[in-house]
Amino acid sequence: xxxxxxxxxxxxxxxxxxxxxxxxxxxxxxxxxxxxxxxxxxxxxxxxxxxxxxxxxxxxxxxxxxxxxxxxxxxxxxxxxxxxxxxxxxxxxxxxxxxxxxxxxxxxxxxxxxxxxxxxxxxxxxxxxxxxxxxxxxxxxxxxxxxxxxxxxxxxxxxxxxxxxxxxxxxxxxxxxxxxxxxxxxxxxxxxxxxxxxxxxxxxxxxxxxxxxxxxxxxxxxxxxxxxxxxxxxxxxxxxxxxxxxxxxxxxxxxxxxxxxxxxxxxxxxxxxxxxxxxxxxxxxxxxxxxxxxxxxxxxxxxxxxxxxxxxxxxxxxxxxxxxxxxxxxxxxxxxxxxxxxxxxxxxxxxxxxxxxxxxxxxxxxxxxxxxxxxxxxxxxxxxxxxxxxxxxxxxxxxxxxxxxxxxxxxxxxxxxxxxxxxxxxxxxxxxxxxxxxxxxxxxxxxxxxxxxxxxxxxxxxxxxxxxxx
Amino acid sequence: xxxxxxxxxxxxxxxxxxxxxxxxxxxxxxxxxxxxxxxxxxxxxxxxxxxxxxxxxxxxxxxxxxxxxxxxxxxxxxxxxxxxxxxxxxxxxxxxxxxxxxxxxxxxxxxxxxxxxxxxxxxxxxxxxxxxxxxxxxxxxxxxxxxxxxxxxxxxxxxxxxxxxxxxxxxxxxxxxxxxxxxxxxxxxxxxxxxxxxxxxxxxxxxxxxxxxxxxxxxxxxxxxxxxxxxxxxxxxxxxxxxxxxxxxxxxxxxxxxxxxxxx
Numbered sequence: 034x035x036x037x038x039x040x041x042x043x044x045x046x047x048x049x050x051x052x053x054x055x056x057x058x059x060x061x062x063x064x065x066x067x068x069x070x071x072x073x074x075x076x077x078x079x080x081x082x083x084x085x086x087x088x089x090x091x092x093x094x095x096x097x098x099x100x101x102x103x104x105x106x107x108x109x110x111x112x113x114x115x116x117x118x119x120x121x122x123x124x125x126x127x128x129x130x131x132x133x134x135x136x137x138x139x140x141x142x143x144x145x146x147x148x149x150x151x152x153x154x155x156x157x158x159x160x161x162x163x164x165x166x167x168x169x170x171x172x173x174x175x176x177x178x179x180x181x182x183x184x185x186x187x188x189x190x191x192x193x194x195x196x197x198x199x200x201x202x203x204x205x206x207x208x209x210x211x212x213x214x215x216x217x218x219x220x221x222x223x224x225x226x227x228x229x230x231x232x233x234x235x236x237x238x239x240x241x242x243x244x245x246x247x248x249x250x251x252x253x254x255x256x257x258x259x260x261x262x263x264x265x266x267x268x269x270x271x272x273x274x275x276x277x278x279x280x281x282x283x284x285x286x287x288x289x290x291x292x293x294x295x296x297x298x299x300x301x302x303x304x305x306x307x308x309x310x311x312x313x314x315x316x317x318x319x320x321x322x323x324x325x326x327x328x329x330x331x332x333x334x335x336x337x338x339x340x341x342x343x344x345x346x347x348x349x350x351x352x353x354x355x356x357x358x359x360x361x362x363x364x365x366x367x368x369x370x371x372x373x374x375x376x377x378x379x380x381x382x383x384x385x386x387x388x389x390x391x392x393x394x395x396x397x398x399x400x401x402x403x404x405x406x407x408x409x410x411x412x413x414x415x416x417x418x419x420x421x422x423x424x425x426x427x428x429x430x431x432x433x434x435x436x437x438x439x440x441x442x443x444x445x446x447x448x449x450x451x452x453x454x455x456x457x458x459x460x461x462x463x464x465x466x467x468x469x470x471x472x473x474x475x476x477x478x479x480x481x482x483x484x485x486x487x488x489x490x491x492x493x494x495x496x497x498x499x500x501x502x503x
Numbered sequence: 504x505x506x507x508x509x510x511x512x513x514x515x516x517x518x519x520x521x522x523x524x525x526x527x528x529x530x531x532x533x534x535x536x537x538x539x540x541x542x543x544x545x546x547x548x549x550x551x552x553x554x555x556x557x558x559x560x561x562x563x564x565x566x567x568x569x570x571x572x573x574x575x576x577x578x579x580x581x582x583x584x585x586x587x588x589x590x591x592x593x594x595x596x597x598x599x600x601x602x603x604x605x606x607x608x609x610x611x612x613x614x615x616x617x618x619x620x621x622x623x624x625x626x627x628x629x630x631x632x633x634x635x636x637x638x639x640x641x642x643x644x645x646x647x648x649x650x651x652x653x654x655x656x657x658x659x660x661x662x663x664x665x666x667x668x669x670x671x672x673x674x675x676x677x678x679x680x681x682x683x684x685x686x687x688x689x690x691x692x693x694x695x696x697x698x699x700x701x702x703x704x705x706x707x708x709x710x711x712x713x714x715x716x717x718x719x720x721x722x723x724x725x726x727x728x729x730x731x732x733x734x735x736x737x738x739x740x741x742x743x744x745x746x747x748x749x750x751x752x753x754x755x756x757x758x759x760x761x762x763x764x765x766x767x
Contacts (some may be wrong), residue, residue: 086587119591121763152760160760167614196612210756278755281605283618325618327603332618369624434551434731435630436560464561464586502588 077234087115088411092106092498094191097472100491108234108494109191110137117148125153147201148236162206166217167199170274170285170326172334175442176379176423178359179321179338181272181294183225190230190489192471192496200228213279219272226265227294230489238488240299243412244400250482264300266292282326286479287338289319297354298344307399315353316343330368334377348385351392351416356384365427374428386419415480418448436461444486450478451487470497525664528682532664534574535687537640539716540744542569544765545737546582551631554730559587562629565741565766569748575600578753579639582761593758596621598639609758616755625674632676632703632724632733645669646678654686656691660684674702686717702728713742741767 094109117130130148135141150164171180175198188197203227209216230237232253239252269289277284296312321338337360343351358381365375383389393416395408407413423446430439437460444453457471472495477487524748546568550559569578581594590611597605604621624636646666653662666678674696682693692705708721722735752762 086590088588117587126763154760160756167612169615208756208759215756281603281621311695320539327618327620327622330622331620366620367623367626369625431630434553434560435627436553461560463558467588480759500588502586 051357059125063306080186083120085116086503087117088500088502089114089243090498092496094494094496096493097493097495106235107138111135112137113145115147125151127151127258158210160208160210162208163204165201165203166206167201168204168206168272169199170217170276172323172336172363173361173379174363174365174375174377174425174427175427175444176361176377177320178336178361178379179274179285179289179323180293181270181289181317181319182219183227183294185228186295187228187231187234189455190473190475190492191234191494192455192473194238194498197315200225205261212416214474215274215276215278217274217276221270221291224266224268224270224292224314226292226296229295231238235489235492240312240481240483242482244310251488264296264311266314269294280326280457282324285323287319287321287323290318291317293317293342299352300332301352310352315345317341318343321359328364329366331364334361334363334365336361348383348388348392349392349395351389351396355386355389355417358382358384361423363425371425373429375425379423379425380420381423382420383417411480421446421448433460446484448485449484449487451484451490452476452482453486453489467500467502468498468501470495472496505752507596512635523650523662525650525666526643528650528664529643529646529648529666530574530663531687532680532682532689533640533643534691535717536719537577538570538573539718540570540626540714541573542567542748543744544568544741545718545746546741546766548736548738549629549631550734550736551629552732552734554583559734560630562589567748567752567762567765569750569753574643577639578750580753580757582766591761593761595753595755595758596635596653597753600642600644604635604639607753614759615757625672631735632726632729632731633722633735637705637724641678651679654681655659656681657716659690688717688719700728702726704705708734712737713739714744716744 054393069438086468090113092109092113094107096106096108102197111399112135114133114134115130117128119128120126128148128150130146132145132147134143134145136143146165148164148166150166153161153163159267168182169180171177173180177184183200183202185193185197185200203222203223204225205220205222207218229333236253237258239248239250242248242250271289273288273332275286292314294314296314298315299310300313302309302311306349318341321336323334323336325332325334327333338358340357340359342348342354342356344350346356359379361377361379363375365373367373373494390413393413394404394407397410397413398404402410409426417479423444425445426441428441431437438458439456440455440459442455446452452475454474455471459467459469461467472493474493475486475489477484477490481487513629525677544565545632546565548629549562549564551562552559562583564583567580567582570728571577577598579594579596579598580725581596583592583594589594592611593609595607595609599605599621606619606621608613608619609615624632627633628635628638638732646668647681649665649667651663651665653660655661661681661683664680664682666680675694676697676699677695679693679695680689682689688707688710689705690707693701694705696702704725706723708723709717709719710717711720712718718737718739720737720739723732725732746765751757752765
């Protein structure tokens with residue numbers, strides 16, 4: 034029995050050698066054939082069958098300082114094993130990318146499918162991409178007006194590689210090409226929300242502190258993560274873009290119908306014990322436009338958008354985000370072969386600021402306060418400004434034949450009185466080995482704890498990872 | 504009488520060829536190195552050697568090119584396959600003459616096509632000792648060319664041509680090229696800065712005739728001051744010319760959905 038097994042095994046090995054032999058003896062006169070044979074594992078179509086590549090990664094995120102309300106030193110400690118492959122056939126091609134993740138803090142393991150899609154071209158002018166995938170458009174760098182596809186801010190704020198900022202989701206994408214024009218339609222059968230700071234990792238703003246001053250403004254709990262997803266809508270969302278390429282310039286118009294990507298609204302529940310607020314995702318419709326192209330030595334970009342808050346068109350409900358007009362301009366360029374920089378300025382203007390203000394006063398008056406008292410509440414005094422601006426700065430530096438990269442990205446929001454800076458240093462040590470380290474810094478005003486970056490004051494963190502690619 | 508005149512002109516022809524000017528040689532060298540075939544494809548292995556190191560960082564990519572006009576505008580499509588963390592990254596260049604190139608970079612992880620400024624043609628290509636211009640070809644109209652003489656380089660008869668930028672440039676003061684006489688392949692090129700110091704030296708390592716076209720299979724660029732070196736090797740089995748490539752290959756659509764059938 035054992036003999037027979039060995040014979041079969043020998044036969045298999047022998048046939049394998051026989052099959053691969055012609056490859057070995059081909060092109061004997063070429064010095065480089067061997068070298069390429071070694072490198073060909075990643076070459077599409079080099080061999081038949083699926084070819085796998087990926088990485089093994091260890092990543093660690095720690096608080097800098099211990100003054101976080103959550104008092105957690107370790108924010109993250111994970112081992113990630115990635116496998117990816119793609120396959121091309123006559124009718125369609127397939128891309129698969131999946132991560133096996135072991136969370137060393139909780140001991141939980143999970144499979145994170147980053148990409149699983151089929152691409153097909155049913156007619157010459159049409160491409161379809163179906164499955165779990167990342168979609169992105171718009172011209173902003175880390176600021177998004179018309180790109181209402183899901184983002185993972187949690188990954189960004191804990192120093193994960195930039196690819197994790199774009200959160201994959203199940204979607205159908207159709208791209209139709211007519212000369213210089215491209216029409217893209219993206220349908221998410223189920224709304225895909227941003228991954229916003231989780232109360233189980235960071236301490237985040239507690240909206241109930243608005244109603245009950247004895248509650249902490251910033252809080253978090255181990256249970257907070259599981260509670261969050263239950264409030265997400267399950268309806269579909271749709272996005273459309275028409276893009277025109279003209280002489281190195283790219284012009285586009287956009288439309289979107291769905292929901293605010295982060296919980297920009299609150300639902301109040303009144304019970305015998307009092308009123309409580311829970312975050313919700315209000316309905317959103319938007320239209321916009323953008324332009325990007327070479328101007329002087331760098332790339333100029335601009336984008337505008339009009340957000341309509343469908344659940345509060347009059348803007349009188351202070352618990353629902355007001356409709357707003359948004360616009361940004363940006364410019365980026367390389368100063369030397371080693372130094373690059375980019376700046377952006379974004380303005381967001383509330384469409385019904387009067388209604389918003391009256392709404393806050395009305396809410397407190399309905400709770401029994403006089404108009405004068407309502408105007409003294411912290412929620413009214415520190416309400417959102419009618420017009421808010423965001424400035425961003427990107428600085429890039431590379432050295433050692435671009436194997437060492439230093440990136441700094443800074444957000445500054447004067448009206449919200451908060452800021453965020455991210456530093457990342459990446460070094461490629463060999464073909465396979467890449468190491469990275471960096472830090473995230475947040476700052477906010479004590480009176481404006483509800484702001485996106487401000488709520489994360491005291492959550493400064495540092496991260497490090499090592500990645501082995503195969 | 505007319506016939507006699509024609510004959511006389513014909514007899515003089517070899518002499519005229521012998522008296523080629525620097526510009527003519529530079530133009531033919533450019534056509535031989537960058538405009539071979541109307542289109543072409545190759546798999547390349549780029550080895551970037553860090554300072555004082557014998558262990559290179561390797562990148563494998565396929566390059567497709569198509570000439571828009573012979574000796575003029577060109578389109579390049581570069582598709583990376585290795586290392587695996589940059590696999591599927593695509594770089595598109597529409598080379599312009601006398602204006603900024605059109606450059607786009609596709610990042611597969613975020614499915615984003617990024618506009619890249621096309622003005623800095625001397626910046627390194629993917630961290631290598633080769634500049635963007637070295638890879639896509641410096642156009643002969645940018646320089647004044649002077650034939651310095653003829654000599655032999657490793658027993659190969661060559662022209663020696665010195666080229667000077669017509670408009671003053673930051674990095675390059677002069678380019679001296681040793682160009683093989685029979686096929687106009689540049690065998691050696693020295694790039695000098697404004698202090699008359701050679702800051703980059705190029706060598707052609709190996710040439711093979713493929714479809715009757717002399718094809719450079721090994722290019723080496725050294726930066727003596729920095730102590731770095733880059734080799735670009737071409738897989739001879741992957742090279743093909745005049746495939747009748749469609750213009751649609753050199754578009755954003757194709758960056759997202761690469762022509763994998765061609766990339767073999």
